Amino acid sequence: MSILIWDFDNTLAYRDGMWTKSLYEVLKRNxxxxxxxxxxxxxxxxxxxxxxxxxxxxxxxxxxxxxxxxTIILNALLKIGIEKQSAIELTRxxxxxxxDISKWYLFEDTVRTxxxxxxxxxSNYILSNHTPELIDIIEGLGIQKYFKKIISSAxxxxxxxNKLIFEEVSKHFEKDLKVYMIGDSYSADIQxxxxxxxxxxxxxxxxxxxxxxxxSNLDGIWxxx
Numbered sequence: 001m002s003i004l005i006w007d008f009d010n011t012l013a014y015r016d017g018m019w020t021k022s023l024y025e026v027l028k029r030n031x032x033x034x035x036x037x038x039x040x041x042x043x044x045x046x047x048x049x050x051x052x053x054x055x056x057x058x059x060x061x062x063x064x065x066x067x068x069x070x071t072i073i074l075n076a077l078l079k080i081g082i083e084k085q086s087a088i089e090l091t092r093x094x095x096x097x098x099x100d101i102s103k104w105y106l107f108e109d110t111v112r113t114x115x116x117x118x119x120x121x122x123s124n125y126i127l128s129n130h131t132p133e134l135i136d137i138i139e140g141l142g143i144q145k146y147f148k149k150i151i152s153s154a155x156x157x158x159x160x161x162n163k164l165i166f167e168e169v170s171k172h173f174e175k176d177l178k179v180y181m182i183g184d185s186y187s188a189d190i191q192x193x194x195x196x197x198x199x200x201x202x203x204x205x206x207x208x209x210x211x212x213x214x215x216s217n218l219d220g221i222w223x224x225x
C-alpha cells in the first residue's frame with residue numbers, strides 16, 4: 001500500500017476566483033466601484049502562506065486565523081480608499097463570500113481519480129494551505145469519503161513547504177510506506193515534499209521548472225506511482 005497526499009486548491013478543486021475576486025464581489029455587492037486590479041497588489045504579501053518559514057503562533061499575536069487574515073483584508077480596503085467604518089463592515093462579509101460552497105468546483109477528473117485510488121487500495125490524505133473550514137468545503141463537494149485525514153494549515157499552524165506540516169501528516173501513517181505528494185505548486189507541494197523525503201508529482205500548472213514527474217491533469221499521475 002502507498003500513501004497519496006493531495007493538495008486541494010487547483011489540484012482537486014478550484015474556486016471561481018480566489019482572494020482578490022472574493023473581495024471584489026463583496027465590494028460589488030455593496031455598490032463600490034473598484035476593479036480586481038485595484039485590489040490585487042495589496043494581497044501579494046502578509047497572508048500565512050507568504051510566511052511559511054514561520055509558525056502561526058509566532059506572529060498571530062493571539063489572534064485566531066480569521067482574525068489575523070481579516071487584518072490583511074481590512075488594510076487592503078483602507079489602501080484602496082474605502083472609509084474605515086465601511087471597510088470594517090466589508091471585512092465582516094468577506095469570510096462568508098469566500099466560503100460560499102456554490103463558488104467551489106471539482107475538476108472533471110477528480111472523482112474518477114479518487115475512485116481509482118481507492119479501488120487500487122491507496123490511502124488518501126489532503127494537505128492544504130487553507131482556511132479552518134477546509135473540511136466543510138470538502139464535505140460540501142461530496143468527496144470527504146475518499147480521505148483518511150484532511151489537514152489544513154490554518155488548523156495545524158504552519159504552511160507548506162514548511163517541513164512541520166509534512167511532519168504533521170506523516171503522524172497518520174506508518175513510516176515505511178511509499179508516499180507521494182500530488183499538487184499544483186512547485187514550491188509548496190513539490191519542493192516541500194521532496195525536502196521532507198516524499199516523492200512528488202506536479203499537476204495542472206505549466207511545468208516551468210521542467211520537473212520530471214509532471215502531468216497536466218490527474219489522469220496522468222499513475223505513470224509516476
